[in-house]
Each structure stands twice: as structure tokens, then as C-alpha cells.
Amino acid sequence: MPGGFVHLLPLLGVSSLVDRITFGVGATIIVLGAIGVVISRNPVHAALMLVMTLFGVAVLFVEEGANFLAAVQVIVYAGAIVVLFLFVIMFLGVDREENLAEEPLPLQRPLALGLMVLGIAGLLLLAIGARWSVGPQSVAGPAANQPGGDVAALGRSVFTTYLFAFEITAALLVIAVVGAVVLARRLRPPAEDGPEGRVETSEGPVLTGTPEEADADGDEAGIDSTEAMARAVAETVTSARDRSESDDEEVRS
Amino acid sequence: MTIPGAWYLALGAVLFSIGGLGLLVRRNVLVMFMCIELMLNAANLTFVTFARMLNDIGGQALVFFVLVVAAAEVVVGLGLVVAIFRRRRNTTADDLHMLKG
Numbered sequence: 001m002p003g004g005f006v007h008l009l010p011l012l013g014v015s016s017l018v019d020r021i022t023f024g025v026g027a028t029i030i031v032l033g034a035i036g037v038v039i040s041r042n043p044v045h046a047a048l049m050l051v052m053t054l055f056g057v058a059v060l061f062v063e064e065g066a067n068f069l070a071a072v073q074v075i076v077y078a079g080a081i082v083v084l085f086l087f088v089i090m091f092l093g094v095d096r097e098e099n100l101a102e103e104p105l106p107l108q109r110p111l112a113l114g115l116m117v118l119g120i121a122g123l124l125l126l127a128i129g130a131r132w133s134v135g136p137q138s139v140a141g142p143a144a145n146q147p148g149g150d151v152a153a154l155g156r157s158v159f160t161t162y163l164f165a166f167e168i169t170a171a172l173l174v175i176a177v178v179g180a181v182v183l184a185r186r187l188r189p190p191a192e193d194g195p196e197g198r199v200e201t202s203e204g205p206v207l208t209g210t211p212e213e214a215d216a217d218g219d220e221a222g223i224d225s226t227e228a229m230a231r232a233v234a235e236t237v238t239s240a241r242d243r244s245e246s247d248d249e250e251v252r253s
Numbered sequence: 254m255t256i257p258g259a260w261y262l263a264l265g266a267v268l269f270s271i272g273g274l275g276l277l278v279r280r281n282v283l284v285m286f287m288c289i290e291l292m293l294n295a296a297n298l299t300f301v302t303f304a305r306m307l308n309d310i311g312g313q314a315l316v317f318f319v320l321v322v323a324a325a326e327v328v329v330g331l332g333l334v335v336a337i338f339r340r341r342r343n344t345t346a347d348d349l350h351m352l353k354g
Contacts, residue, residue: 015256016255019255019256020256027260027264031264031267031271034267034268034271034272034275034291037272037275037284037288038271038279043281043283046283046284046287050287053291053294057297060264060301061298061301063255064255064261064302064304064305065305066301066304066305066316068313069301069313069316069317072320073320076320076324077294077320080324081323084327084331085283085286085287085327088283088331088334088335091335092335092338092344094283094338094343098281104347108278112274112277112278115273115274115277116270116271116273116274116277119269119270120266120270123262123265123266123269124263124266126266140310140311141309141310141311142308142309142310143309143310143312150310150313153310153313154310154314154317156310157310157311157313158314158317161314162314162318169321169322172321172322172325173321173324176324176325179328179332180329180332183329183333184332184336
């Protein structure tokens with residue numbers, strides 16, 4: 001099998017015009033969106049550029065005959081994951097412009113660029129010159145021209161050959177949900193409504209202490225009233241409050 | 254006749270490298286997560302391309318599992334970001350050096 005750029009030549013003559021246009025549009029969308037994710041200053045814009053890239057990948061999935069994966073790509077990635085990103089960005093209030101010009105490590109960007117060029121060169125050499133498309137068929141079964149299309153073929157494969165991996169995936173998802181709940185859990189019981197409660201929650205977990213200390217503070221002071229609890233917290237973090245307030249102002253500005 | 258697989262592999266290489274570059278140069282944890290998603294998508298594109306080139310449904314099945322793992326990773330990662338933001342009030346990776354010796 002000849003190596004080198006011979007593999008790229010058939011694009012000029014053999015593939016149909018529709019395929020070429022689809023691939024060109026999809027590839028352009030993907031690369032532009034990826035560059036937009038990297039260089040956009042606002043995290044919200046980065047998330048929208050990510051949606052663009054994911055849609056381009058879905059288009060190329062259709063072009064390659066993976067219709068089910070294209071639908072899942074749009075639903076799960078562009079639907080769920082990006083919405084989760086946007087939700088967290090809005091929830092934390094970090095949707096402000098970021099100054100990309102300041103760079104504390106002067107060598108970092110040139111080094112990263114050099115690494116990127118090296119990576120692209122190596123991967124392109126592998127993609128173009130290596131001898132792919134050889135070897136025996138795996139046990140998973142063929143992909144093209146199956147009864148029921150790619151959906152039926154993928155379903156058969158997932159529920160027979162990869163059944164154990166599929167069941168392990170269920171365990172992984174349960175663990176992820178439990179982990180997310182544990183991570184997002186508050187360290188102290190939520191306070192009632194009112195200004196004291198607001199003070200307590202806006203302070204957040206004690207900046208200078210460990211979670212155990214924070215729990216101990218809450219236990220010894222927070223039972224009788226939220227006011228006493230807020231006072232105890234204020235005494236504990238007097239030194240840290242100024243810093244957190246100035247950080248709040250930075251966040252809002 | 255469809256596009257040769259080598260073009261898809263080249264596109265996957267470019268996408269993966271752009272994602273890696275963003276992961277290296279950006280300091281916002283959320284944007285770094287998005288760059289990881291870019292790299293995962295490059296891997297997915299490569300998997301689907303090989304599934305077509307080798308006529309093997311195993312590549313598409315792997316993409317299916319990568320999607321699930323990516324969703325779980327984003328959930329846990331964003332939970333970590335929220336927990337860190339409550340404590341530190343920012344999402345910049347440079348300021349998260351509490352474990353530095």
C-alpha cells in the first residue's frame with residue numbers, strides 16, 4: 001500500500017461533489033469553533049463556539065454513516081453538556097471578559113504552540129503515512145449495510161459484545177451522580193431566610209478553616225439562632241473577610 | 254464514493270491539537286474543561302472514521318461509551334468547580350495551588 005500523500009489525492013477526483021462540500025463545510029465549522037473556544041475571552045462565547053464545533057462533528061458523523069451517534073452527539077453534547085457548562089457559568093457569575101493579554105509565564109505560550117505544531121505533525125504523519133485498514137475483523141461485527149442500519153448494528157454490539165462495559169457504565173453514572181451531590185453539598189445546614197442567613201451563605205464555607213472546623217463552629221453556635229451562628233462565623237473569619245469582600249468586588253466588576 | 258478516511262484523521266489531529274493548545278494556555282478552569290471536550294470529540298471523530306475504514310461497528314460502540322464517560326466527567330468536574338468557587342471565589346487554575354509543597 002503506498003504511503004505519503006497518495007491517500008489524499010482521491011479527494012480531488014473520486015468523491016462526489018456533495019461529499020466534498022459537506023466535508024469542507026463541516027471541517028471549517030469544526031476548526032473555526034475550536035479556535036473560537038481557545039481564543040474567546042468570555043466563557044459564554046467559548047461555550048457557544050463549543051456548540052458550533054459539536055454540531056460540525058455531528059455533521060461529519062452523518063457523512064460517515066453514524067446516524068445514531070450524530071443524534072446522540074447533538075442531544076447529549078450540544079444539548080446536555082453545553083447547557084450544564086452555561087448553567088455553571090451563569091450560576092457562578094463568572095461570565096465576564098477575561099484579559100488574555102496578561103501572561104504570568106512568558107515562555108508558556110510559545111512552548112504550547114511548539115508542542116501543538118509537533119503534535120499536529122506527528123498525528124498527520126500517522127494519519128497519512130501509516131498503514132491503516134489492515135488486519136482481521138474484530139468480534140464486534142461489520143458496520144456497513146447491516147439490516148436495520150447503523151442503529152440496529154450498534155444496538156446489537158452494545159447489548160451483546162459490550163454488555164459488561166454497558167453495565168459498568170451504569171455504575172459509573174451512579175457514582176458520578178453521587179459524587180456530584182457530595183461535592184455540591186453544603187458544609188453546614190442551610191440557614192433560614194433573612195439577612196443573617198444571607199450573611200452566612202455569602203460568607204460561604206470558612207475560608208481559613210477545614211470543613212471539620214466549619215462544622216464544629218456551626219454545631220456549637222448555630223443551634224439556637226442564625227444570628228449567633230453568623231456572629232460566630234464572623235469572629236472566626238475576621239481576617240479573611242476583607243479578602244473575600246475584595247474578591248467579591250473583583251468578581252462583580 | 255465518499256471522502257477518504259485520511260482527511261477525517263487529519264481533521265481529528267488538528268482538532269485534538271487545538272484542544273490541547275487551549276488546555277495548555279488558558280487559565281479559566283471552565284474553558285479548560287471545554288478544551289478537554291474538544292479533545293474527546295477529536296478522538297470520537299477518529300473512532301468513527303476507523304469504524305468506517307475497517308467496516309467495524311466496534312468503533313461506534315466505543316464512541317458511545319466515550320460520550321457516557323464525558324458526561325460523567327463533566328458532571329463531576331463542574332461539581333468540583335462549584336465547590337472550589339464557594340471556597341476561593343474564582344475559577345482560575347493558577348490560584349488553586351493549595352496542595353503545592
